[in-house]
Amino acid sequence: MEIWAAGRLEVRITASDVGKRVSVRRLDEPRGTGEKFTDTVGVLTSWDNGVLLITRKDGETVRIAESALVAGKVVPPAPARRRGPAATYPELARVAARAWQPVESERLGQWELRAASGFTRRANSVLPLGDPGLPLDAALEAVRRWYGERGLPAYVQTATGGEGTQEPLCAELERRGWTREVTAELWTGALAPVADRAEGGSGQPSGAVLSRTADEAWLARYQRKGVSEVALRVLAAGPSVWFASVPGAAAGQPPAAIGRCVVDGRWASFAAVEVDPARRRQGLASTVLAALARQALDEGASAAWLQVETDNAAARALYAGLGFAAHHTYHHYREPGPAAGTGPSAPGPS
Numbered sequence: 331m332e333i334w335a336a337g338r339l340e341v342r343i344t345a346s347d348v349g350k351r352v353s354v355r356r357l358d359e360p361r362g363t364g365e366k367f368t369d370t371v372g373v374l375t376s377w378d379n380g381v382l383l384i385t386r387k388d389g390e391t392v393r394i395a396e397s398a399l400v401a402g403k404v405v406p407p408a409p410a411r412r413r414g415p416a417a418t419y420p421e422l423a424r425v426a427a428r429a430w431q432p433v434e435s436e437r438l439g440q441w442e443l444r445a446a447s448g449f450t451r452r453a454n455s456v457l458p459l460g461d462p463g464l465p466l467d468a469a470l471e472a473v474r475r476w477y478g479e480r481g482l483p484a485y486v487q488t489a490t491g492g493e494g495t496q497e498p499l500c501a502e503l504e505r506r507g508w509t510r511e512v513t514a515e516l517w518t519g520a521l522a523p524v525a526d527r528a529e530g531g532s533g534q535p536s537g538a539v540l541s542r543t544a545d546e547a548w549l550a551r552y553q554r555k556g557v558s559e560v561a562l563r564v565l566a567a568g569p570s571v572w573f574a575s576v577p578g579a580a581a582g583q584p585p586a587a588i589g590r591c592v593v594d595g596r597w598a599s600f601a602a603v604e605v606d607p608a609r610r611r612q613g614l615a616s617t618v619l620a621a622l623a624r625q626a627l628d629e630g631a632s633a634a635w636l637q638v639e640t641d642n643a644a645a646r647a648l649y650a651g652l653g654f655a656a657h658h659t660y661h662h663y664r665e666p667g668p669a670a671g672t673g674p675s676a677p678g679p680s
Contacts, residue, residue, distance in 0.1 A: 339355070339400050339401040340401060340402075340403070341399050341400070341401060341402045342402060342403045342404070343374065343402040343403060343404060344377075345377040347374055347377075347404055348374050348375065348376060348377055348498075349373065349374065349375075349498055350373070350374055350404050351371070351372065351373055351374075351404065351405050351406070351407055352371070352372070352373070352374045352384065352402060352403065352404055352405060353369065353370070353371045353402065353403055353405045354369070354370050354371075354382070354384065354394065354399060354401065354402035355367050355368070355369050355370075355399075355400050355401040355402065356368055356370070356394050356395075356398040356399055356400060357398050357400050358398070367400065370384050370386065370392050370394065371386065371387075371405065372384040372385050372386040372387065372392065372497065373385045373490075373497035373498065375391070375497055375498050375500070375501030375502075376501055376505075377396070380395060380396045380397065381393055381394070381395060381396065382394045382395075382396060382399075383501055385490060385497035385498075385500055385501055386490070386491075387490060387491030387659065388490065388491065388513070388640075388659050389488075389490040389491070389500060389510065389513055389659050389661050391500070391501060391504060407493065415518055415519075415520065415596075415632070415633035417518060417633070417657065418492075418493045418494045419489050419492045419493060419494040419495045419496075419657075419658050420459050420494050422516060422518070422635060422657065422658070423457060423459060423487075423489065424459070425594055425595075425597045425599070425635065426452065426516070426599065426635070426637075427442070427444075427452065427457055428568060428569060428592070428594055429568050429592040429594065429599040429601070430450055430452040430453050430564060431453065431564060431567035431568060432444035432445055432446045432453040432454070432564070433445065433446040433447065433453075433560055433563055433564065434446070434480075436476065438456075438462045438463065438464070438469060438472055438473070438476075439460065439461050439462040439463025439464065439469070440458075440459060440460025440461050440462065440463070441456055441457065441458045441459070441460070441462045441469065441473075442456065442457045442459075443456050443473060443476050443477075444456070444457065445477070445480050445482060446560055446561075446563075446564050447482075447558065447560040447561075448482055449554075449558065449560055449561040449564050450564060451485055451487070451512060451662045452487065453564050454477075454482055454485060455485035455486060455487040455662055456473055456484070456485065456486045456487065457487055458486060458487070458488065458496070458499060466502055467506075470484075470486075470506065470508075470665075473486070473665075474665050477665075483664055483665060483667070484664070484665040485511075485662045485663065485664055485665075486499075486503060486508065486662070486663045487660060487661070487662055487663075488500050488503070488660065488661050488662075488663060489516075489658045489659065489660040489661070490658065490659050490660075490661070491656075491658045491659045492657055492658030492659075495658055500661065500663070503663045504663075506666070507666035508663040508664060508665060508666060509663065509664045509666070510661050510662070510663050510664075511662055511663070511664045512661065512662040513640065513659060513660070513661050514637050514638060514639045514640065514659070514660060515637070515638055515639075515640060515656045515657075515658070515659050515660070516635055516636070516637055516656070516657050516658055516659075516660055517635065517636055517637075517638055517649055517654040517655060517656050517657060518633060518634065518635045518654065518655070518657045519633070519634055519635075519649070519652060519653040519654035519655065520632070520633060520634070520653055521598055521623055521626055521627055521631055521632050521633055521634045522623075522627060522632070523652060523653045524619050524620065524623040524634060524652050524653070525620050525623035525624045525627060537576055537577075537617055537621075538574045538575065538576050538587075538589075538617050538618050538620070538621035538622075539574070539575050539576075539577065540572050540573070540574055540621060540622070540625055541572070541573050541574075541575070542571065542572065542573070543566065543573065544562065544565050544566065544573050544590075545573075547575060547584060547585055548573050548575050548585060548588050550584035550585075551575075551584045551585045551587070551588045551604055551606070552588065552602060552604065553602075553604055565590065565602075568592035568594065569592060569593060569594040569595075570592065570593040570594070570629060571590070571591070571592050572590070572591045572592075572593070572622055572625055572626075573588070573589070573590055573591075574587075574588060574589045574590075574591070574618045574621050574622050575587070575588050576588075576614050576617055576618060578606070579609075584606070585606075586605065586606045586609045586614055587603075587604065587605040587606065587609070587614035587615060587617065587618050588602060588603070588604050588618065589601070589602055589603040589604075589615075589618035589619065589621075589622055590602040590603075590622075591622035591623075591625065591626060593625070593626045593629045593630075593631050594631075595630075595631070596630070596631055596632050596633050597631060597633050597634065597635060598622070598623065598626035598631040598633070598634045598635075599634070599635055599636065600619060600622060600634060600635075600636040601636065601637065603615050603618055603619065603636075603645075610644075615648055616648070616652075619652065634654070635657070636649065636654065637660075
């Protein structure tokens with residue numbers, strides 16, 4: 331990382347650069363014991379009382395003592411992605427919100443408060459795209475009151491690492507004691523290769539059955555057991571919703587694989603792709619994706635997005651092989667208070 335000029339280390343950032351993307355080098359060990367440096371790139375989210383906070387692409391906040399700085403400069407925004415559809419974070423956040431619609435919502439300025447009896451965090455969190463119309467502390471108090479009236483913990487959904495993401499808001503939430511419970515990535519890719527490469531370009535029928543509704547068989551394979559009426563409403567909501575199933579080996583058995591897709595303009599979302607553990611590594615996930623991709627192409631979509639956890643190596647390998655790449659990292663921050671899992675909402679990362 332070149333952050334010096336003419337061989338001389340320089341600190342060329344100040345507190346006035348808060349909110350900008352920076353590259354810094356700090357000294358980790360006292361001079362005289364062997365110099366050890368660490369480089370950090372991210373958004374400078376604060377510089378107070380001699381301490382810098384830098385939020386990296388993955389959302390982690392790094393604390394750096396001003397006295398340890400040996401070099402630093404403002405750097406351009408992260409370069410545009412070289413493959414896949416171009417999109418800003420606000421565009422994708424709104425598309426994702428329409429794919430996981432709440433049962434109830436309310437505006438707080440440009441923030442959207444969403445609730446669905448705790449089914450999925452996306453449908454039970456604040457989407458803060460813009461100005462809430464109140465100072466941050468007052469806005470967060472209004473958020474906590476709104477969710478408290480519904481018996482739900484308050485969550486704020488944020489993102490880092492992309493164009494238009496929210497590193498400063500993440501830092502402000504952490505400063506106020508909000509806890510980051512869930513971190514995952516949103517990946518994007520071109521849609522046509524999913525249909526083509528998932529089936530090896532054969533053009534043959536996929537073996538997956540498509541439906542507009544999640545029937546009992548589909549729900550029997552779905553990982554969230556005991557799905558409520560509210561959950562069914564969330565699953566069925568969206569501009570154009572499709573459910574895919576690959577039949578089980580015998581009549582009466584749950585499907586061997588399932589998936590859900592929401593077509594929304596140029597975008598298609600893939601979610602709930604699950605395979606019978608006994609049938610994994612047989613290409614069934616690709617079969618489901620191919621069937622859904624073909625339907626989305628027929629409806630005029632050209633791009634796709636999906637969510638994947640950072641530790642799900644098998645899913646990441648599958649999606650990378652289909653041409654997907656990470657667009658940004660998203661997080662759900664929980665209000666200060668009871669420990670995770672004690673409230674009515676303990677869903678997965680969706």
